Amino acid sequence: MIIGSHVNFGNEQLLGSTKQAISYGANTFMFYTGAPQNTIRKAITPDLTKAAWQLMQEAGIDLDKVICHAPYIINLANKEKADSRNFSISFLKNEIKRVGELGVKYIVVHPGNYLKQDLSQALANIAEALNYILNPTDEVMILLETMAGKGTECGKTMSEIKTILDQVNLKDKVGVCLDTCHLNDSGVDIAKFGAYLDEFAQLIGLEKIKCVHINDSKNPLGTHKDRHENIGFGTIGFANLLNVIYEPRLKDIPKILETPYVEDKAPYGAEIAMIKKQTFNPLLKEELNKK
Ligand code: FE
Ligand code: FE
Ligand code: ZN
Secondary structure (H helix, E strand, C coil): CCEEEEECCCCCHHHHHHHHHHHCCCCEEEECCCCCCCCCCCCCCHHHHHHHHHHHHHHCCCHHHCEEECCCCCCCCCCCCHHHHHHHHHHHHHHHHHHHHCCCCEEEECCCECCCCCHHHHHHHHHHHHHHHCCCCCCCEEEEECCCCCCCECCCCHHHHHHHHHCCCCHHHEEEEEEHHHHHHHCCCHHHHHHHHHHHHHHCCHHHEEEEEECEECCCCCCCCCCEECCCCCCCCHHHHHHHHCCHHHCCCCEEECCCCECCECCHHHHHHHHHHCCCCCCHHHHHHHC
């Protein structure tokens, strides 16, 4: 099982992320190269990167499974605001370089919001932007995340994801990141995850799935909300999430927790322990609060 959580990047950059992942008992992780909410980014420091690689090797963390996530404000779908779209395109081009320097292979991107345009135009805009961004020599793959469908979010159905992928020229440079909270909120019943994967295999191909975000949801099926809950404390439930985590067809795919902090405490160490034990701990939040 390859499991971890999102972690900070901070002053020690990839080395700091690696240390944090190890402290959670994780064997992979996902990071943002700066704050998720903004696009201010510092240059990568090679010495810190080398130290991170060394530590990963010692800790048994496979660099090929480590994931980067692009900031939330990137929007490739909307052509009405040309400035913001052009900025998103140039940011992602630079991010591919930065992430390449770190030796990381994947960047998760939210496909975008279509605002006042129609959906099919927005999906075409996303693919067009990806065609500007991606180069044959890139060693980094962009993963489109399945979204909850909050507001005018693109990528809330398998067919929307497929429509984007079909229009991208460099097919081997794009993949998919599933998110269990987003799937639930978009209307996919995680209790029937096997059937979802069957359909995915037919329509897109399971080899396109390179990352799975494991989150419970605060909201019922199909409510298009996108509010994450701690593992086993939401509407998806522990057993259904375990089925996703231990799904044999996704065995080698990194599973990343993006569950909320409990007060000011990171829940990831406790959640990973609970997942490894395969036993739900209903007192997890109380125990974290006492720490
Ligand atoms: Fe995301
Ligand atoms: Fe996610
Ligand atoms: Zn989310």
